Amino acid sequence: MSKTKSTIVLTLVCIITAALLAGTYMLTKDKIASQSENALTESLKEIIPDADKFIEETSGDTSYFIAIKDNIEAGYATTGEAQGYGGIIKTLVGVDLEGNILGVRILEQSETPGLGDKAKNPGFYNQFNNQKKNSIRLSKEGGSIDAITGATITSRAVIASVNDALATLSDAVGIQQVGEQ
Amino acid sequence: MVSHWQEFWKGITKLNPVFVAALGLCPVLATTTSMDNAIGMGVAATFVLVCSSIFVSLLRKMIPDNVRIPVFIVIIATFVTIAQLFMKAYSPALDKSLGIFVPLIVVNCIILGRAESFFSKNNIVRSMLDALGAGLGFTLAILLISGIRELLGTGELIIFGIKILAIPITPAVIFILAPGALLTMGLLLALFNALGVKTAKKTSCSTIASGVKE
Numbered sequence: 001m002s003k004t005k006s007t008i009v010l011t012l013v014c015i016i017t018a019a020l021l022a023g024t025y026m027l028t029k030d031k032i033a034s035q036s037e038n039a040l041t042e043s044l045k046e047i048i049p050d051a052d053k054f055i056e057e058t059s060g061d062t063s064y065f066i067a068i069k070d071n072i073e074a075g076y077a078t079t080g081e082a083q084g085y086g087g088i089i090k091t092l093v094g095v096d097l098e099g100n101i102l103g104v105r106i107l108e109q110s111e112t113p114g115l116g117d118k119a120k121n122p123g124f125y126n127q128f129n130n131q132k133k134n135s136i137r138l139s140k141e142g143g144s145i146d147a148i149t150g151a152t153i154t155s156r157a158v159i160a161s162v163n164d165a166l167a168t169l170s171d172a173v174g175i176q177q178v179g180e181q
Numbered sequence: 182m183v184s185h186w187q188e189f190w191k192g193i194t195k196l197n198p199v200f201v202a203a204l205g206l207c208p209v210l211a212t213t214t215s216m217d218n219a220i221g222m223g224v225a226a227t228f229v230l231v232c233s234s235i236f237v238s239l240l241r242k243m244i245p246d247n248v249r250i251p252v253f254i255v256i257i258a259t260f261v262t263i264a265q266l267f268m269k270a271y272s273p274a275l276d277k278s279l280g281i282f283v284p285l286i287v288v289n290c291i292i293l294g295r296a297e298s299f300f301s302k303n304n305i306v307r308s309m310l311d312a313l314g315a316g317l318g319f320t321l322a323i324l325l326i327s328g329i330r331e332l333l334g335t336g337e338l339i340i341f342g343i344k345i346l347a348i349p350i351t352p353a354v355i356f357i358l359a360p361g362a363l364l365t366m367g368l369l370l371a372l373f374n375a376l377g378v379k380t381a382k383k384t385s386c387s388t389i390a391s392g393v394k395e
Contacts, residue, residue, distance in 0.1 A: 002245060002247070005245055006245040006247055006248040009243060009244060009245055009248060009252065010248045010251060010252060010255075013240070013244075013252050013255055013256065014255055017255055017256060017258075017259035020259055020263065021259055021262055021263065024262070024263045024266050024267070025266060027266075028266045028267060028269065028270040031270035031271070032266070032269045032270045032273075035269070035270065035273045036273070039273070112357070112358070113214035113215060113218065113278060113357070115334075115354060115357055115358075117278070118335075149335075149352060149354075150352065150354040150357075
């Protein structure tokens with residue numbers, strides 16, 4: 001008798017909790033799916049706020065975004081990757097028609113919490129604004145990007161990631177960098 | 182009979198899950214790298230504690246003794262998964278930085294310990310107060326640890342992007358890293374011992390209740 005009761009109670013509890021879980025899953029499913037998409041589109045809007053819309057283009061095996069404002073091209077954006085301290089650092093980089101950086105955002109990173117993950121802070125990534133390809137360096141190497149305290153490898157990796165994105169863009173849309181001929 | 186207020190208050194003071202019972206130390210050490218993480222972890226654990234307390238105390242007379250642990254674990258795992266789904270939906274950044282430690286709340290000793298020793302023996306009001314107290318005690322403890330680590334390790338305290346405190350020191354990066362967690366935890370335990378807070382002699386899931394008279 002007690003065995004039967006145990007089985008019934010355990011089964012009932014499992015059914016009730018499974019129903020609760022199913023409900024929560026249905027409730028959050030769409031929101032979770034849109035979160036990762038949102039991360040990209042919201043970052044795009046942040047770095048090129050003037051644009052009315054973004055068109056995704058593919059060139060070879062890479063893809064990039066063309067920012068459209070009043071039906072004309074206003075800038076380009078793409079993602080870049082580089083090996084950081086704790087894994088791949090993925091950045092989104094937006095440039096204007098001359099190739100000046102409009103903004104940089106960190107899309108994915110797995111750097112040390114409290115150290116390298118400070119790359120996510122505006123104080124760090126805003127330093128890339130108005131920089132040009134091939135001129136991006138840490139300040140201790142003659143550039144103007146101040147490294148994150150205690151996270152030089154991460155700082156270098158973000159720069160490499162940004163350069164990767166810039167290389168993709170110059171291949172794809174052929175932006176000629178001033179001083180790079 | 183213990184008053185309701187004491188039922189709540191004991192989780193923060195004389196039965197504090199971290200500093201007195203020394204339970205669930207793995208997430209305590211791992212997620213206290215920043216105050217943001219500690220807040221997220223504390224809220225998630227408190228949510229699971231309170232929801233589990235409601236279910237376990239409501240079902241306590243129906244649950245046969247021999248299947249009580251599976252039933253508790255199923256209930257706890259359900260609320261942990263619910264907490265994680267909501268975190269993924271509304272705060273993906275927090276979900277990423279807490280990583281594996283959210284699912285691991287399932288096996289957190291604090292929650293199973295309270296379910297086994299308290300929720301399964303007390304009515305819903307007392308269980309909820311106990312859960313709130315233990316959750317808040319846990320949250321305050323990890324906030325204290327993460328505050329010390331973040332301040333010494335980075336020289337400033339930033340909560341949700343707002344800088345609330347900065348001290349003019351050279352940051353001791355080690356406090357952000359793993360050794361800093363052990364150092365901070367050890368020194369705080371020593372401090373509380375010196376102040377006369379008694380640590381539970383044996384640290385198993387059941388001592389948190391049996392060691393202290395309710």
